Amino acid sequence: MSKKSPPISGAPGQATPPLEEPVKPRIPLPPKADQRSPQLRTATAEVVDGPDYARGQQGEYLTTAQGARLYDTDHSLKAGERGPTLLQDHHLREKITHFDHERIPERVVHARGAGAHGVFRAFGAAEKVTKAGFLRRGVETPVFVRFSTVLGSRGSADAVRDTRGFATKFYTAEGTFDLVGNNIPVFFIQDGIKFPDIIHAAKPHPDREIPQAQSAHDTFWDFVSLHTEATAHTLWNMSDRGIPRSYRMMEGFGVHTFRLLNDDGETSLVKFHWKPRLGVHSVVWEEAQLINGFDPDFHRRDLADAIEAGAYPEWELGIQIFPDTPEQMFEGIDLLDPTKFVPEELAPVQPIGVMTLNANPTNFFAETEQIAFHPGHLVPGIDVTDDPLLQARLFSYLDTQISRLGGPNFGQIPINRPHAPVNDMFRDGMHQSAVHSGVAPYKPNSLDGGCPFMAGAEVGAFVEVPVALEAATKLRGAPATFDDHYSQARLFYSSLTVIEQDHVAQAYTFELGKCYEQTIKERALGVIANIDPDLCARVAAGLGLPAPQPSVPFDNAPMPSSALSQIGAQWPVTGRVIGIVADENSDLAAVTAAVSAIAADAMVPLVIGPHGGELVSDSVVVPVSRTFDTARSIEFDALLLAGVPADPRLDILLSEMFRHGKAIGAWNDATELLETAELTAADGVVTGEDSVSVLEQVVTLLKSHRVWSRL
Ligand code: HDD
Numbered sequence: 001m002s003k004k005s006p007p008i009s010g011a012p013g014q015a016t017p018p019l020e021e022p023v024k025p026r027i028p029l030p031p032k033a034d035q036r037s038p039q040l041r042t043a044t045a046e047v048v049d050g051p052d053y054a055r056g057q058q059g060e061y062l063t064t065a066q067g068a069r070l071y072d073t074d075h076s077l078k079a080g081e082r083g084p085t086l087l088q089d090h091h092l093r094e095k096i097t098h099f100d101h102e103r104i105p106e107r108v109v110h111a112r113g114a115g116a117h118g119v120f121r122a123f124g125a126a127e128k129v130t131k132a133g134f135l136r137r138g139v140e141t142p143v144f145v146r147f148s149t150v151l152g153s154r155g156s157a158d159a160v161r162d163t164r165g166f167a168t169k170f171y172t173a174e175g176t177f178d179l180v181g182n183n184i185p186v187f188f189i190q191d192g193i194k195f196p197d198i199i200h201a202a203k204p205h206p207d208r209e210i211p212q213a214q215s216a217h218d219t220f221w222d223f224v225s226l227h228t229e230a231t232a233h234t235l236w237n238m239s240d241r242g243i244p245r246s247y248r249m250m251e252g253f254g255v256h257t258f259r260l261l262n263d264d265g266e267t268s269l270v271k272f273h274w275k276p277r278l279g280v281h282s283v284v285w286e287e288a289q290l291i292n293g294f295d296p297d298f299h300r301r302d303l304a305d306a307i308e309a310g311a312y313p314e315w316e317l318g319i320q321i322f323p324d325t326p327e328q329m330f331e332g333i334d335l336l337d338p339t340k341f342v343p344e345e346l347a348p349v350q351p352i353g354v355m356t357l358n359a360n361p362t363n364f365f366a367e368t369e370q371i372a373f374h375p376g377h378l379v380p381g382i383d384v385t386d387d388p389l390l391q392a393r394l395f396s397y398l399d400t401q402i403s404r405l406g407g408p409n410f411g412q413i414p415i416n417r418p419h420a421p422v423n424d425m426f427r428d429g430m431h432q433s434a435v436h437s438g439v440a441p442y443k444p445n446s447l448d449g450g451c452p453f454m455a456g457a458e459v460g461a462f463v464e465v466p467v468a469l470e471a472a473t474k475l476r477g478a479p480a481t482f483d484d485h486y487s488q489a490r491l492f493y494s495s496l497t498v499i500e501q502d503h504v505a506q507a508y509t510f511e512l513g514k515c516y517e518q519t520i521k522e523r524a525l526g527v528i529a530n531i532d533p534d535l536c537a538r539v540a541a542g543l544g545l546p547a548p549q550p551s552v553p554f555d556n557a558p559m560p561s562s563a564l565s566q567i568g569a570q571w572p573v574t575g576r577v578i579g580i581v582a583d584e585n586s587d588l589a590a591v592t593a594a595v596s597a598i599a600a601d602a603m604v605p606l607v608i609g610p611h612g613g614e615l616v617s618d619s620v621v622v623p624v625s626r627t628f629d630t631a632r633s634i635e636f637d638a639l640l641l642a643g644v645p646a647d648p649r650l651d652i653l654l655s656e657m658f659r660h661g662k663a664i665g666a667w668n669d670a671t672e673l674l675e676t677a678e679l680t681a682a683d684g685v686v687t688g689e690d691s692v693s694v695l696e697q698v699v700t701l702l703k704s705h706r707v708w709s710r711l
Pocket residue numbers: 107108109110113146147148164165166167180181182187191192193195254255256338371372373389392393396397400401
């Protein structure tokens with residue numbers, strides 16, 4: 001056995017010193033403001049922790065979990081250099097054991113997601129209907145938002161056809177309020193007892209565990225064609241809403257109707273809406289499929305890049321307000337049915353505040369993975385209704401965190417800690433990290449001086465709204481108003497433009513085309529016939545099957561709602577990505593001018609060159625962001641051509657940009673490339689003498705998101 005004393009890292013005589021890693025101790029950087037740990041709580045609200053307590057990294061040296069300093073973490077303790085490893089190597093066992101337990105169960109739904117910190121500022125417009133403190137004029141509240149897909153596993157691709165989760169945690173002074181919504185205002189099911197059924201049907205088949213993150217398979221269509229209350233949500237999924245361009249360009253909906261209570265004790269029913277300031281936009285289906293191969297992290301990257309670049313995404317929070325009548329109906333729409341939404345023409349969305357996402361998480365696991373939402377996290381002034389879907393959710397979310405986060409103390413994880421004082425008399429349990437003092441975690445008590453005390457409504461207690469319940473008979477059932485499964489699907493479909501309706505027909509044809517069972521396809525066509533016979537005829541033709549007749553009569557033509565179409569307006573171009581194809585023979589001064597103009601408009605210029613590094617000509621230097629090998633159309637919202645010879649890789653780039661309805665511009669010699677590709681006369685392909693004027697035309701096209709006439 002070697003008699004040498006153990007080597008000290010970086011000391012002379014060490015065989016292979018680390019090349020890059022600094023060996024001098026240095027003070028770790030302080031945590032970012034949003035990362036400061038809230039103080040731990042005690043039974044008497046006494047502060048027991050100093051500023052560094054519970055922080056991730058402390059001190060300059062690598063230590064064991066118990067704080068003993070280590071001199072080597074590269075070699076296990078062995079009986080001689082070539083001998084067996086010794087069981088007494090605590091550092092080895094502790095390091096491997098911790099590693100073995102690094103993964104926690106992924107969320108049973110919404111496993112794949114991305115999050116960001118931000119702030120919500122209230123306009124004050126909600127004061128008339130709610131006493132919630134964070135909705136008072138000018139109040140700013142820290143938030144954390146997690147966007148997600150529903151079906152895929154944690155490592156699945158972002159751009160799949162699916163509903164997106166839009167969950168917001170408001171850390172208010174009166175306790176945490178969670179708005180756990182989706183990007184679609186209607187849901188698949190009316191009663192939470194059906195949630196395991198829809199999710200089992202939509203998740204991968206239990207035998208082979210395929211397909212991943214898709215609804216295009218037999219069990220999904222089996223369920224939704226039998227359970228027709230899913231029709232409206234399925235239709236929204238088949239529309240462009242199912243494949244968003246960016247999390248930053250999605251609407252969010254609280255889905256359920258909530259009950260608000262104001263200072264005067266008056267109640268109203270409301271639905272919550274998030275409206276993105278960048279507009280609601282989608283990718284096209286072929287693009288989505290390419291994205292999932294070329295950049296499965298597309299939405300996650302897009303959100304993080306935008307925030308890092310300072311292009312902070314913003315949403316206005318709005319409410320639709322309905323009178324709180326005993327029937328809880330509005331214009332014939334049952335407000336307790338979560339498969340129904342209320343068109344904005346019938347109840348306008350009134351803006352009550354704005355949310356800005358302005359900081360990326362520092363650590364994905366600690367924040368985005370461990371955040372735990374719950375629709376029952378409410379504050380005074382906001383209460384639930386008897387929507388049977390919401391009622392089941394109130395049970396499910398608390399329950400799921402116990403297995404996902406390992407016990408009942410998940411509220412102590414930093415990202416889940418309220419920013420209001422917590423004094424809950426809950427004690428002990430797995431992962432308890434609070435050091436509670438006192439001897440009397442019970443009430444009433446005299447030994448802790450009667451602490452903690454009960455609050456009244458005048459000091460901000462959460463008091464349930466005393467809603468009168470009708471005398472009822474215990475039963476398993478639903479009101480007759482829940483039987484209408486088609487009118488809102490018809491309304492949504494008839495509100496879309498012809499281009500959007502084409503996309504819906506293509507999506508149904510694709511999804512049902514991936515099913516194997518003939519009976520499922522036929523049954524699904526029967527459901528589609530009840531949405532729109534023409535849509536059904538087109539899908540049936542695509543499947544090579546006869547189109548059935550509707551089985552539910554079309555009594556009244558629905559009044560279309562213009563708020564449902566994504567086409568027809570102009571939106572800000574902030575954060576949009578413009579590719580510029582150039583090489584050494586291009587006019588690099590013109591390229592530089594385009595790059596500056598794009599950046600000045602808060603967009604992202606990416607120069608695409610034949611090789612990496614820089615393009616240099618006449619002492620003008622242009623850094624290259626992507627090469628002909630690494631660039632793919634999915635990354636660019638628009639393309640500029642600055643004169644390059646024909647290249648098969650550029651042919652692919654151009655043809656994809658063209659097929660996906662994206663603006664293309666070229667100046668001077670570059671127009672030849674367009675002529676070769678026979679694109680010069682096409683809509684949304686613009687040319688000119690100089691780069692900046694061409695860019696102006698491209699930006700004008702970009703404001704409409706796509707060149708719709710090409711789609
Ligand atoms: Fe749910 C997660 C949204 C119905 C049970 N749900 C989850 C998330 C979102 C939603 C955005 C992810 C939260 C996060 O990022 O951590 N869920 C909805 C919406 C619904 C809905 C908008 C209907 C309007 N959910 C619903 C029902 C049940 C659940 C009816 C069960 C009865 N949902 C869960 C869950 C999850 C969840 C299993 C998984 C992880 C978690 O809760 O924390 O409890």
